[in-house]
Amino acid sequence: MWSANEATSASSTDLTVQAKSQNWAVEVHDLRKVYSMGELTLEALAGVSFSVRAGESVAIVGESGSGKSTLLHIVGALDSPTAGQIRVGGLDPFRGTDRQVSFFRNKHIGFVFQNNNLLPEFSALENVAMPGLILGQRFEDMRQRALLLLERVGLSKRADHYPGQLSGGEQQRVAIARALINQPVLLLADEPSGNLDSRNAANIHSLFAELNRDFQTTVLVVTHNQDFANSLPRRIEMRDGRITADSGT
Amino acid sequence: MENELHRLRPGSAAIFFLLKRYLLSSWMARRRRLQSTFGVALPIVGIAVGVCAFTVVLSVMGGFVHGLKKRLLGVEPHIEIVVKDGFGRVPASAALLEKIPTFSREIIAVAPFMKSDVILQSSRKPITAVLWGVDPDRADAVMQFSGYMSSAQSQLSELSKDSFSDSDDNELGKANQARLGKFPTLFAGDKLLEVLDAEVGDRLTLISTQPDEGLGGFAPTQQPAVVGGSFQTGSLTHDSKVVLARLELVQKFMNAEGEWSGVQVALKEPLDAEQIAAEMNKQLASEGLRAKPWTESNKALLKALRLERWGMSFVLYMIILVGCFSITITLVLAVRRKAREMAILRSLGLRRADLGLLYLCKGGSIGTIGVLLGLLCGLFLLQLISHVPLSILQDAYPGRGLPVLVSWKELLGVSLGSVVLSIVAAVWPAIEVMRIDPVETLSDRGV
Numbered sequence: 001m002w003s004a005n006e007a008t009s010a011s012s013t014d015l016t017v018q019a020k021s022q023n024w025a026v027e028v029h030d031l032r033k034v035y036s037m038g039e040l041t042l043e044a045l046a047g048v049s050f051s052v053r054a055g056e057s058v059a060i061v062g063e064s065g066s067g068k069s070t071l072l073h074i075v076g077a078l079d080s081p082t083a084g085q086i087r088v089g090g091l092d093p094f095r096g097t098d099r100q101v102s103f104f105r106n107k108h109i110g111f112v113f114q115n116n117n118l119l120p121e122f123s124a125l126e127n128v129a130m131p132g133l134i135l136g137q138r139f140e141d142m143r144q145r146a147l148l149l150l151e152r153v154g155l156s157k158r159a160d161h162y163p164g165q166l167s168g169g170e171q172q173r174v175a176i177a178r179a180l181i182n183q184p185v186l187l188l189a190d191e192p193s194g195n196l197d198s199r200n201a202a203n204i205h206s207l208f209a210e211l212n213r214d215f216q217t218t219v220l221v222v223t224h225n226q227d228f229a230n231s232l233p234r235r236i237e238m239r240d241g242r243i244t245a246d247s248g249t
Numbered sequence: 250m251e252n253e254l255h256r257l258r259p260g261s262a263a264i265f266f267l268l269k270r271y272l273l274s275s276w277m278a279r280r281r282r283l284q285s286t287f288g289v290a291l292p293i294v295g296i297a298v299g300v301c302a303f304t305v306v307l308s309v310m311g312g313f314v315h316g317l318k319k320r321l322l323g324v325e326p327h328i329e330i331v332v333k334d335g336f337g338r339v340p341a342s343a344a345l346l347e348k349i350p351t352f353s354r355e356i357i358a359v360a361p362f363m364k365s366d367v368i369l370q371s372s373r374k375p376i377t378a379v380l381w382g383v384d385p386d387r388a389d390a391v392m393q394f395s396g397y398m399s400s401a402q403s404q405l406s407e408l409s410k411d412s413f414s415d416s417d418d419n420e421l422g423k424a425n426q427a428r429l430g431k432f433p434t435l436f437a438g439d440k441l442l443e444v445l446d447a448e449v450g451d452r453l454t455l456i457s458t459q460p461d462e463g464l465g466g467f468a469p470t471q472q473p474a475v476v477g478g479s480f481q482t483g484s485l486t487h488d489s490k491v492v493l494a495r496l497e498l499v500q501k502f503m504n505a506e507g508e509w510s511g512v513q514v515a516l517k518e519p520l521d522a523e524q525i526a527a528e529m530n531k532q533l534a535s536e537g538l539r540a541k542p543w544t545e546s547n548k549a550l551l552k553a554l555r556l557e558r559w560g561m562s563f564v565l566y567m568i569i570l571v572g573c574f575s576i577t578i579t580l581v582l583a584v585r586r587k588a589r590e591m592a593i594l595r596s597l598g599l600r601r602a603d604l605g606l607l608y609l610c611k612g613g614s615i616g617t618i619g620v621l622l623g624l625l626c627g628l629f630l631l632q633l634i635s636h637v638p639l640s641i642l643q644d645a646y647p648g649r650g651l652p653v654l655v656s657w658k659e660l661l662g663v664s665l666g667s668v669v670l671s672i673v674a675a676v677w678p679a680i681e682v683m684r685i686d687p688v689e690t691l692s693d694r695g696v
Contacts, residue, residue, distance in 0.1 A: 078596055078687055078688055078691075079688045098601050098602070102603075106598020107598070111597075119593060122270065126266075130266075131597045131598060133263040134594075134597055134599050178597075
């Protein structure tokens with residue numbers, strides 16, 4: 001079993017330490033994102049500002065098209081903003097080259113998508129180890145850590161199964177383990193239980209709570225599930241690309 | 250802390266891991282993804298077929314051309330040094346024989362020679378022939394005539410100047426000596442003897458085509474001689490036209506003592522004759538001499554053979570190119586099919602350049618596997634056709650397989666060229682995969 005202590009003490013990054021010392025995992029200021037399609041423009045984010053403390057769990061809720069996923073993608077350096085400032089763990093991810101931004105995403109961000117997005121040709125174990133391999137680790141070195149994480153999400157016996165041989169809930173748990181393999185400073189989840197039945201969804205929700213508690217990982221979750229949102233300590237509501245309510249302020 | 254972003258990140262472990270999986274292993278895991286496996290196998294087979302065809306066709310052509318050149322060359326010297334204008338003779342000079350080998354390290358032997366058209370008269374009929382005067386001590390190193398002797402006499406040194414006395418221990422020599430007395434000996438091509446209706450031991454008369462002034466006016470010089478041996482070089486020109494005699498005899502017969510028709514030169518590599526002759530000509534020009542490579546008299550044929558080889562190589566490269574196109578198509582389709590997986594890898598931190606590199610490696614790997622497969626199949630086929638007689642080629646190669654000459658240098662060039670082409674074929678897919686926008690792809694707005 002990979003304990004929270006081992007996870008945080010054995011290989012915590014300088015970034016985590018710095019984030020904790022500054023106490024801010026995410027700082028967003030006047031973030032704007034405009035999509036242009038010929039003469040048409042769509043303002044997905046219209047000046048979003050908020051901060052998230054290290055180790056905090058935050059739910060972002062809102063109607064479809066309110067800009068939640070766009071915000072999540074930009075915070076995770078998967079998409080770039082049109083304007084505004086953003087710092088994750090004290091770093092501005094958009095001030096580097098593709099190599100540097102990719103390294104940032106690999107080392108400091110963990111993604112969990114609505115469609116689990118596992119690699120179908122790799123086993124659960126290999127899927128979990130993949131971010132470590134991208135970081136430059138050997139598979140043999142990653143195996144043990146991946147097994148511990150799979151055990152933590154209750155799938156140690158399914159390590160050699162391929163995504164097609166796992167249920168939706170199991171696939172999502174593999175995706176969560178994969179997101180944690182490099183011990184990121186920030187875990188981003190976009191509708192992690194959106195495609196699951198209520199029982200599996202509840203399991204995933206409680207898993208997020210446990211991981212946040214055990215690993216002290218900052219969690220930012222976009223969800224339509226009101227129960228899940230209400231179960232998290234902080235809730236940010238969005239509409240038309242703006243924050244309309246934030247229980248943390 | 251900003252420095253952390255600038256740290257180099259090795260993604261090679263992931264690329265190798267992905268490549269291994271996508272190409273070689275876990276066939277079991279891909280049981281339900283046969284399309285993907287088939288997609289990779291197709292261009293591999295394409296390249297393999299091209300390389301296999303290249304190996305077989307060029308090696309068989311090489312064997313054929315080698316045989317042809319061997320026949321063309323036969324007993325011809327690789328280079329002849331003659332007077333510059335083509336007429337007249339070279340003054341006999343031991344110094345010249347010592348000087349020529351210093352022109353190039355490629356020169357392995359030199360020998361003076363005399364050459365003249367003659368009429369050869371047997372007891373039954375006359376025929377025109379070419380009389381070659383050779384120095385038995387030197388000529389064999391240039392022409393390897395002794396290897397072509399078909400009669401009992403097997404060395405050029407057996408050529409006697411004026412009698413059979415040199416070969417008294419030879420039964421044939423003793424018999425002929427008793428019958429014919431002391432005459433110089435000749436070696437003649439077996440076809441020539443056939444036309445003359447003569448055989449080894451028969452007496453012939455050499456009649457000069459250049460009349461000499463005698464007591465009764467101008468009359469052709471005549472010299473009785475005995476056929477001391479016959480040869481079969483495989484070249485009709487030589488076997489039906491050439492008679493060999495001692496250099497001194499021919500000089501005397503042609504009234505050209507102290508002169509040579511020229512000097513024959515043997516090289517380590519006959520195919521370098523043109524280049525070495527050109528180098529020699531720079532130094533011989535001042536002496537009024539010229540080096541004439543063997544290729545000069547077979548230029549058109551050799552050019553045609555070279556052209557044919559180029560043409561064939563072009564066609565075979567086209568086959569490999571088609572194989573490479575199938576790499577492009579397969580990989581572009583793979584990019585489309587795996588766009589979501591590539592976007593996931595981007596979200597996990599793989600760089601655009603890493604994805605591009607992955608596809609370039611994929612193209613290179615497909616090419617390498619195809620080349621190795623093609624070489625194996627090609628070499629196996631060559632073994633087969635070089636040992637198993639083909640019924641349709643029984644006339645040309647009775648009782649044996651096709652002659653084969655594998656040019657490893659050429660095969661290495663083709664193999665490396667094919668791998669490079671395979672990598673080039675993967676450039677477009679690599680660009681395509683680098684263009685994938687992970688946000689668009691993962692949010693189902695795009696591909």
